[in-house]
Amino acid sequence: MTSRLERPDGGGELLTDVGEYHVHELIENLINGDGPRVIGDDCAVYELDDRESLLLNMDRLPLNVETYNRARLCVAQTLSDIFCMGGRPCSFMVALTLPRGTTLAAVETLMADLSAELARYDVRLVGGDTKEGQAFHMVGFALGRAASDRLVRRTGARPGMVVGVTSAKAKHWGLRWANALIRELDLSVPPATEALCRSADEVIELPEAESRAAIDTGRVRAGLDLSDGVGGGVRILARASAAKMVLDGGALATLPDQRLRPVAEALELPLAAFALSPGYDWENMYVVDADGVGDVVDSVASVGGRFTVIGRIGEGRGVELDGLAIDEKRLPVDEKFARDYVWEQRFSAWRDDCRAILGNG
Known part of the structure; x- marks a missing residue:
């Protein structure tokens, strides 16, 4: 074909x-x-019967990921989709391409890190594949199970429904993305701020309990993980459900960590820009029944998380922010094959897009 x-x-x-x-x-x-x-959808779905489905997901680790972050990010990006759709991951496989000069110690460390990350979610490493190549590559594959009647797909958003996002353990957003910005754009910020952001890069908390709590209410109608950020989530859901996404700028502004103000000032951006990071927060976006949003908020809070309403589904197509139509292509996303920049330039592109949408700080 x-x-x-x-x-x-x-x-x-x-x-x-x-x-x-x-x-x-x-x-x-x-x-x-x-x-x-x-x-x-976020995962491939194989229906075993009317009651249970298998969820299968594969994710390739991006190039140039720091050695210490490889196992952590591989596990996070592969399991995140399963949690988002309402599943429980149980098994994991990994395919590695290793350069000839790789040391045995490096392989041992990688596998130990991988096993430790998987153990956090009670998932077993059951196999994989190893090949020789000129550069390091890593691909994760996960298998999970889910109740067929509670699967969360990307379709299903309808006018009048509410759009919200999770916050694992009720944390605020933006620290991991700020760490990357400080490094890549050589920003001058207070040492305490730099240390705070650097430490946030050493752990990824997936909203496992929060997603399950939201879905168990029976009021979630659509959703996806935010591996591409809020901008990517909005674009993808709007297309999949043929819907208009109406965003509340005030609600978005409550998501970032207030301690990031020095970074926002160095970028000449409002703090709200860190709600539009291109995926570094590993949260989920859900569309829920308007009359059930209270149930979702309370259920997520009961497991120590937070569910923040950031907008609604409107009539028609497109994206609005605070009542104004915006070009959805200016929404910051972690998009590959981008027309206006190469992927390695996504940091400055993000800053330019945020300025276009939100203005200067």
């Missing part, structure tokens, strides 16, 4: 002409066609 993005003569549009999300849409259309929706 030949797509319009790749032709036998080598012509046609490039991935950078359309961006990552259009590539996703193209693949979904090719696979799903006019039949049942097979792909397009």
Whole structure:
């Protein structure tokens, strides 16, 4: 099957002409066609029977991840999708490409780190694959189980419903992203702020209990994990459900950690910009029944987390922020094949997009 993005003569549009999300849409259309929706959610779903489904998810670790963060990020990005859809992960596999000069000690450390991260979620490492290559690569694969009647898919958002996000252990957002910004943009901030952000990069708390508490209310109608940030979540849900996302800037401003003000000032951005980080907070976005939002808030709080309402589903299509239509392509996301910048330049691109949407600090 030949797509319009790749032709036998080598012509046609490039991935950078359309961006990552259009590539996703193209693949979904090719696979799903006019039949049942097979792909397009956070995980692949295999229905065992009317009561139980298997959730399968695969994620490749990005390039240039720090050695100390490889196992942590691989586990987080692979399990996050399963938790978001309402599943309980049980088994994990990993595929590694290792350069010839890798030491045995490095492999031992990586596997020990991987096992320790998985143990936090009571998940077993059961196998994988190892190959030689010129550069390090790591791919995680996880298998989980979920109640078929509680699966959270990306479709299902309808006008009048409410949009909210989790905060694992009620923490505030932005510290891990701020750490990356300080490093990559060489920002001058107080030493205490730099140390705070650096320490936040040493742990990732997935909203496991919070997601389960929200879903168990029976009031969640759609959702996805925020591996691409709020901007990515808004764009993806709006497309999947053919809906308008109406965002509340005041609610978004309550999400970031107040201790990040020196970083926001160094960037000449309002603190609210850290609610729009491109995925470094590893939370989930859910669309819930308007008359059930109180149940969701209380249920998530009962396990020590927080569920913050950040908007609603409106009539029509598109994205609004505080009553004003905005270009959804300016929403900061962790998008690959981006037209306007290469992935390594996402830090400055994020700053420019936030200034366009939120103004200067």
